[in-house]
Amino acid sequence: xxxxxxxxxxxxxxxxxxxxxxxxxxxxxxxxxxxxxxxxxxxxxxxxxxxxxxxxxxxxxxxxxxxxxxxxxxxxxxxxxxxxxxxxxxxxxxxxxxxxxxxxxxxxxxx
Amino acid sequence: xxxxxxxxxxxxxxxxxxxxxxxxxxxxxxxxxxxxxxxxxxxxxxxxxxxxxxxxxxxxxxxxxxxxxxxxxxxxxxxxxxxxxxxxxxxxxxxxxxxxxxxxxxxxxxxxxxxxxxxxxxxxxxxxxxxxxxxxxxxxxxxxxxxxxxxxxxxxxxxxxxxxxxxxxxxxxxxxxxxxxxxxxxxxxxxxxxxxxxxxxxxxxxxxxxxxxxxxxxxxxxxxxxxxxxxxxxxxxxxxxxxxxxxxxxxxxxxxxxxxxxxxxxxxxxxxxxxxxxxxxxxxxxxxxxxxxxxxxxxxxxxxxxxxxxxxxxxxxxxxxxxxxxxxxxxxxxxxxxxxxxxxxxxxxxxxxxxxxxxxxxxxxxxxxxxxxxxxxxxxxxxxxxxxxxxxxxxxxxxxxxxxxxxxxxxxxxxxxxxxxxxxxxxxxxxxxxxxxxxxxxxxxxxxxxxxxxxxxxxxxxxxxxxxxxxxxxxxxxxxxxxxxxxxxxxxxxxxxxxxxxxxxxxxxxxxxxxxxxxxxxxxxxxxxxxxxxxxxxxxxxxxxxxxxxxx
Numbered sequence: 032x033x034x035x036x037x038x039x040x041x042x043x044x045x046x047x048x049x050x051x052x053x054x055x056x057x058x059x060x061x062x063x064x065x066x067x068x069x070x071x072x073x074x075x076x077x078x079x080x081x082x083x084x085x086x087x088x089x090x091x092x093x094x095x096x097x098x099x100x101x102x103x104x105x106x107x108x109x110x111x112x113x114x115x116x117x118x119x120x121x122x123x124x125x126x127x128x129x130x131x132x133x134x135x136x137x138x139x140x141x142x
Numbered sequence: 143x144x145x146x147x148x149x150x151x152x153x154x155x156x157x158x159x160x161x162x163x164x165x166x167x168x169x170x171x172x173x174x175x176x177x178x179x180x181x182x183x184x185x186x187x188x189x190x191x192x193x194x195x196x197x198x199x200x201x202x203x204x205x206x207x208x209x210x211x212x213x214x215x216x217x218x219x220x221x222x223x224x225x226x227x228x229x230x231x232x233x234x235x236x237x238x239x240x241x242x243x244x245x246x247x248x249x250x251x252x253x254x255x256x257x258x259x260x261x262x263x264x265x266x267x268x269x270x271x272x273x274x275x276x277x278x279x280x281x282x283x284x285x286x287x288x289x290x291x292x293x294x295x296x297x298x299x300x301x302x303x304x305x306x307x308x309x310x311x312x313x314x315x316x317x318x319x320x321x322x323x324x325x326x327x328x329x330x331x332x333x334x335x336x337x338x339x340x341x342x343x344x345x346x347x348x349x350x351x352x353x354x355x356x357x358x359x360x361x362x363x364x365x366x367x368x369x370x371x372x373x374x375x376x377x378x379x380x381x382x383x384x385x386x387x388x389x390x391x392x393x394x395x396x397x398x399x400x401x402x403x404x405x406x407x408x409x410x411x412x413x414x415x416x417x418x419x420x421x422x423x424x425x426x427x428x429x430x431x432x433x434x435x436x437x438x439x440x441x442x443x444x445x446x447x448x449x450x451x452x453x454x455x456x457x458x459x460x461x462x463x464x465x466x467x468x469x470x471x472x473x474x475x476x477x478x479x480x481x482x483x484x485x486x487x488x489x490x491x492x493x494x495x496x497x498x499x500x501x502x503x504x505x506x507x508x509x510x511x512x513x514x515x516x517x518x519x520x521x522x523x524x525x526x527x528x529x530x531x532x533x534x535x536x537x538x539x540x541x542x543x544x545x546x547x548x549x550x551x552x553x554x555x556x557x558x559x560x561x562x563x564x565x566x567x568x569x570x571x572x573x574x575x576x577x578x579x580x581x582x583x584x585x586x587x588x589x590x591x592x593x594x595x596x597x598x599x600x601x602x603x604x605x606x607x608x609x610x611x612x613x614x615x616x617x618x619x620x621x622x623x624x625x626x627x628x629x630x631x632x633x634x635x636x637x638x639x640x641x642x643x644x645x646x647x648x649x650x651x652x653x654x655x656x657x658x659x660x661x662x663x664x665x666x667x668x669x670x671x672x673x674x675x676x677x678x679x680x681x682x683x684x685x686x687x688x689x690x691x692x693x694x
Contacts, residue, residue, distance in 0.1 A: 125191065
């Protein structure tokens with residue numbers, strides 16, 4: 032499962048985190064932005080640089096869940112790379128970018 | 143095929159209305175996720191890695207063309223234009239919007255389908271031999287009994303909150319194609335010395351983190367007692383199964399802890415205590431259900447088809463397809479065809495909406511309007527006249543559905559793995575793709591012969607790796623995907639659990655490791671007639687381990 036703030040805090044070095052969840056109505060993987068909106072764009076996600084900021088970010092995400100905007104919020108560790116933001120774990124990378132295999136409609140497009 | 147009666151229609155429509163209301167209340171905020179989650183799971187709705195996933199029940203893997211077309215329509219209208227056929231003979235849509243669920247369930251109900259009991263700690267979709275009713279080696283058609291079990295287990299008030307999920311499988315043939323010995327209850331239809339129909343009853347099989355082969359607790363159960371005996375098993379489990387630890391809550395753990403004899407005695411005591419009740423099946427009720435599964439009217443034909451022989455002689459690709467994908471039929475002049483959903487390099491078990499429509503059209507025209515889903519994630523056309531096979535093959539080929547690999551090394555079972563599943567630790571599909579590409583050469587596949595390769599992306603074993611001749615289990619090792627190889631598993635009438643052969647392999651290494659295992663088999667087999675599993679059982683793991691870890 033996604034890292035929670037406790038897990039992140041236990042790490043020897045705290046890594047920056049963003050808040051992720053699934054959109055309630057569509058189920059789409061979304062990330063919380065600084066303006067309180069959620070979208071599929073991790074590049075626009077609000078980044079918490081300290082454990083305390085992480086706690087506050089998760090609290091806001093939980094409030095959004097209570098407001099029935101999103102489901103199962105969690106904090107995930109990210110790294111910044113060449114101007115991009117990407118999750119640390121493979122699982123979260125796949126959540127953020129989609130399956131690593133072609134979907135059948137693309138795979139069979141030649142037929 | 144079974145057709146819903148008034149009760150079925152009313153029950154499913156009521157459930158659609160009920161769940162539609164629950165979805166509306168969730169979207170409006172009236173229900174919290176904690177309140178809603180158990181309700182959505184009871185209706186087959188999961189929240190997976192990327193989106194909501196809807197798992198649709200396909201009882202005993204039997205579909206009509208109309209139902210297949212409806213699934214295609216749902217894929218096209220509400221999903222990303224494809225569906226995934228699973229190892230439980232179900233279909234999963236991976237990209238469904240919660241807001242669309244009511245409309246989808248309504249569309250499913252119109253064709254006598256639903257998603258009830260495809261999740262949760264209840265009795266799940268009853269599976270059966272995918273060649274049922276048509277196989278040459280069959281004692282009897284298992285589907286009427288699977289249907290009786292479906293009716294009995296649907297919203298059974300006593301068994302809606304079991305310690306854990308519960309799966310039944312039924313085979314009507316001694317050659318077990320339904321993997322009954324790795325189910326909570328496995329039933330083998332058989333005849334006794336008097337020629338009466340009944341069942342051998344197996345209990346406590348399963349895969350997951352603690353794989354177990356089921357114990358045969360009854361050698362012959364009269365068919366009239368089917369429900370009473372299953373009720374007795376479920377009662378023993380419901381009462382004594384563990385609820386304190388979900389990893390020890392399946393009936394296999396109870397059977398293991400009680401021991402086979404004690405389990406048998408407990409079930410027999412409960413069976414006797416229930417006695418002859420309304421659960422005892424009257425012969426006329428069995429006959430009524432059987433009438434729904436009466437074979438289609440088939441022509442009287444010679445066993446051989448000149449048309450097919452001629453086409454086969456003219457087309458080596460068709461001949462190859464027939465060698466692997468045509469299976470013996472009980473009716474002369476007919477065949478059972480496997481439609482492989484395992485084309486080279488593509489995800490096992492997936493079909494586009496266009497392919498579903500093609501299969502529906504073919505089935506309607508050439509297979510008595512009937513399609514089966516196999517637990518091996520393929521589709522089956524059970525009633526094809528041999529004379530029609532060239533036309534069927536041509537239509538399948540045009541749709542990318544004529545891969546001639548049934549039962550070969552590229553006919554891989556793979557769970558969705560980390561590409562889709564919230565529980566997975568490692569990816570399965572890319573490994574399947576790479577193995578499929580490595581062994582793409584058809585001559586080589588045929589030279590290797592029957593080899594069941596199964597891949598799971600976590601210990602829950604949805605990819606059945608424990609019963610793969612070669613099994614691959616994906617694990618997470620410090621953030622890296624690693625793959626453990628097991629050898630010698632089997633899910634047939636000689637069921638065995640594969641043995642771990644040694645340390646795991648990285649994602650980069652695993653395909654080479656599989657190839658090493660296969661090459662080792664080719665070297666040690668006594669002749670091409672000795673299959674991989676037979677060779678493994680003869681020599682054990684030593685030569686494979688030696689070859690795999692020679693440089694270690």
